[in-house]
Amino acid sequence: MPEPIIKVENLVKKYGQLVAVDNISFNVNQGEIFGFLGPNGAGKTTTINILCTLARPTAGKATLNGFDVVHQQNQVRHSIGLVFQDSSLDDRLTGLHNLRFHAMVYNVPAPARNERIEQVLNMVDLWDKRNKFVRTYSGGMKRRLELARGLLHYPKVLFLDEPTLGLDPQTRNHIWEYVLELRKREGTTVFLTTHYMDEAEKASRIAIIDQGKLVAMDTPAKLKRMVGQDIITVRTDDNTKAAEEIKSRYQTAVRKDGDQLSFNVDNGEEFLPVFIKESGIKIASISLRRPTLEDVFLKLTGREIREEEVGDSIKEHLRQRGGGRMPH
Amino acid sequence: MNNLIGVYTIWYRDILRFWYDKARMLSALLFPVFFLFIFGSGLQRSIGPMGGGVDFIQFMYPGIIGMSVLMGSFMSGVSVVWDREFGFLKEVLVAPISRISVALGRTLGAATVATIQGIMILVLAPVIKVSLSIWIVLALLPLMFLLAASMGSLGILLASRIKSTEAFQAIMQMLMFPMIFLSGVFFPMQDLPGWMSFIVKINPASYGVAAIRGLVLGSPPDSPFTIYLFGHAMTIWENVIVMAAFGFIMVILAMWSFGRQE
Numbered sequence: 001m002p003e004p005i006i007k008v009e010n011l012v013k014k015y016g017q018l019v020a021v022d023n024i025s026f027n028v029n030q031g032e033i034f035g036f037l038g039p040n041g042a043g044k045t046t047t048i049n050i051l052c053t054l055a056r057p058t059a060g061k062a063t064l065n066g067f068d069v070v071h072q073q074n075q076v077r078h079s080i081g082l083v084f085q086d087s088s089l090d091d092r093l094t095g096l097h098n099l100r101f102h103a104m105v106y107n108v109p110a111p112a113r114n115e116r117i118e119q120v121l122n123m124v125d126l127w128d129k130r131n132k133f134v135r136t137y138s139g140g141m142k143r144r145l146e147l148a149r150g151l152l153h154y155p156k157v158l159f160l161d162e163p164t165l166g167l168d169p170q171t172r173n174h175i176w177e178y179v180l181e182l183r184k185r186e187g188t189t190v191f192l193t194t195h196y197m198d199e200a201e202k203a204s205r206i207a208i209i210d211q212g213k214l215v216a217m218d219t220p221a222k223l224k225r226m227v228g229q230d231i232i233t234v235r236t237d238d239n240t241k242a243a244e245e246i247k248s249r250y251q252t253a254v255r256k257d258g259d260q261l262s263f264n265v266d267n268g269e270e271f272l273p274v275f276i277k278e279s280g281i282k283i284a285s286i287s288l289r290r291p292t293l294e295d296v297f298l299k300l301t302g303r304e305i306r307e308e309e310v311g312d313s314i315k316e317h318l319r320q321r322g323g324g325r326m327p328h
Numbered sequence: 329m330n331n332l333i334g335v336y337t338i339w340y341r342d343i344l345r346f347w348y349d350k351a352r353m354l355s356a357l358l359f360p361v362f363f364l365f366i367f368g369s370g371l372q373r374s375i376g377p378m379g380g381g382v383d384f385i386q387f388m389y390p391g392i393i394g395m396s397v398l399m400g401s402f403m404s405g406v407s408v409v410w411d412r413e414f415g416f417l418k419e420v421l422v423a424p425i426s427r428i429s430v431a432l433g434r435t436l437g438a439a440t441v442a443t444i445q446g447i448m449i450l451v452l453a454p455v456i457k458v459s460l461s462i463w464i465v466l467a468l469l470p471l472m473f474l475l476a477a478s479m480g481s482l483g484i485l486l487a488s489r490i491k492s493t494e495a496f497q498a499i500m501q502m503l504m505f506p507m508i509f510l511s512g513v514f515f516p517m518q519d520l521p522g523w524m525s526f527i528v529k530i531n532p533a534s535y536g537v538a539a540i541r542g543l544v545l546g547s548p549p550d551s552p553f554t555i556y557l558f559g560h561a562m563t564i565w566e567n568v569i570v571m572a573a574f575g576f577i578m579v580i581l582a583m584w585s586f587g588r589q590e
Contacts, residue, residue, distance in 0.1 A: 052422050074330075077424035088415035092345050104337045105423040107330055133348075149419075
């Protein structure tokens, strides 16, 4: 087992009275996609900022690629690539300029520079647009350019902070193709925050943070199992009789839910055909629902992951994009 | 080594942005020209000769050079704040180069751009009948650069502390206009009311403007445009030393402050 690429020990960050990160510890293994979820204000961004050397921890220790995030900032910065939810491009310059600057400050050797720029631009399908000013790019193109830039210096760890927020499904799929391909080819570790549950599903492991504390950390499958069993919902001709029958036959609590009945079972996919065959109940409709990461999140944090947050951050996003800001 | 590349990259970006921003270039040229010709032509008659054999427009001209350098370099502070607002600052702050080299690169970039803006005003010399020898122009370059670097790092110092664009612009205007108006751009510094004379003398920009004026209009010992500090007539070199001392402190403070921000 190789050394973990990120090691976080008893990390604390306080802003005055406010404890943003409250003594958290975790490891991220080399080559994994590590999902970092939590409601807004839970401490996600603060933790990422500490790992990226943008903020200093109040207490505790974190290393990345073997380097201390406080005392070996430059080595840490060389080891990471970043794609933030808010653009960090220079939109008064062209896509090519943005990448050139990045290659220069990250010390990509001059002979390799142009070749690598071409490679990453081709990967995100922006080679043809390289001489256009970034302010003329669409939101999706900007994000793709940021991804290309984040990958330019072959980082060990790629931080993706809401990388696809506000993008259309097609662009989201594209971006994920690039990320997954890169991970396969280069063994890049991906540190991901997202509000999209289908993206979180791609993670090898997920940590959930709430009010500055780590409340769970496991594989998506195990997290879902933690929430509970599969849920079967049926509608029958005679719900009262059916409820009796299910109760006595399977020793499980049955909930009445309008004109439907629902109950929990282990391993619902195998249970379903047996249930339909052997119970004498006349079934009008039946459905099986497995717990989702959404349920996990709801149970652990008491909040829906999407709702207010995505709503708010998209609004925030649009405001920042559109809001009539005249730069000069 | 890497930090040198960092300084260079940050500097180069400023130059490139200026090059692509034709509107900014045009306004950098037009704004001082408006001042020079509208103020100048309007007041020329009523003011009459300024002494030392120059008329009002000729008197104002070196001041206007100083003004365009000042304004140009202040703008770089604004661009630090814009970078924060538009997110690019984050890319700079997580780059593997020291904050100090970022601040230094910005200061040099600001100074270069402002010096170019000053040079653009130099082109007007023949129009207002001021003769500039090649040597004077060559001496003006480092002088403008010094003035610009001092004011540019003041802007960067403020920008690293003041996070909101609105607040920054408000403070810049409160600072920039008094600094320009009370630096001897538009009137000679002698025979001013006491309070005004005091402000002019503690305004570091005055010494930059005085040095430029001394170079452009010549500085005989009895020149009516000299700054008197404690009864001592400041020579060009002394003005430069005051400017350089101020600039040195500002650059150090800007690098320190920029390095500490989170």
